[in-house]
Amino acid sequence: MKFILTTHNVTLTEAIEKHVMEKIEKLEHIDRWLLDARVTLEKDHTAHSPEKQFKCGIRIGIRGNDLYAEDQNADLYTAIDEAVKKIEGQIRRKHSKRKAATHKVAARTKESRRAL
Numbered sequence: 648m649k650f651i652l653t654t655h656n657v658t659l660t661e662a663i664e665k666h667v668m669e670k671i672e673k674l675e676h677i678d679r680w681l682l683d684a685r686v687t688l689e690k691d692h693t694a695h696s697p698e699k700q701f702k703c704g705i706r707i708g709i710r711g712n713d714l715y716a717e718d719q720n721a722d723l724y725t726a727i728d729e730a731v732k733k734i735e736g737q738i739r740r741k742h743s744k745r746k747a748a749t750h751k752v753a754a755r756t757k758e759s760r761r762a763l
Contacts, residue, residue, distance in 0.1 A: 648675055649683035649708075656690040657701070657723065663688070666724060670731040674707065678738050683708040688723065703730040707738070714738065 652659070652667060671684050687704040699719040703726040707714040716733035720726040 648681050651683070651685045652688070653686070654688045656692065657688045659688075663723065667727060670727060674731065674735060674738065677735060678709070678742060681707055681709055686727075688727075690723075691719075701726045703727045705730045705734050707734055709741075714741070 648671075650668070650671060652664065657663075667686055667688075671686070674684070675681055685706040685708075687702075689702040689704075691700055691702060698721045700721050701723040702717065702719045703723070704717040705715070714734055714737045716730045716737065718726045718729035718733065720729065
């Protein structure tokens with residue numbers, strides 16, 4: 648999977664990069680068909696409230712529409728964790744929809760065979 652990490656007004660340390668990589672690898676274990684991940688870390692100096700100073704945006708490229716999640720928090724690590732949690736929910740929902748559609752088709756086929 649292709650991975651791009653960009654920062655704006657945030658000093659990228661090895662610890663931050665490692666934390667983001669661990670979270671993205673966790674997403675890759677959930678769905679192995681992820682094409683690319685773009686993570687943007689920002690610090691807003693003009694934030695009106697100090698509890699929403701850091702922002703993390705994650706865009707996951709998959710077949711079909713891309714998935715995007717964003718979170719703002721006073722702590723950068725918490726913002727990363729919350730954004731990953733949102734993306735994980737989107738991936739699971741997409742997977743469940745695809746699986747349900749397959750089961751629906753299989754159930755119809757089974758029902759039509761019974762009718763004969």
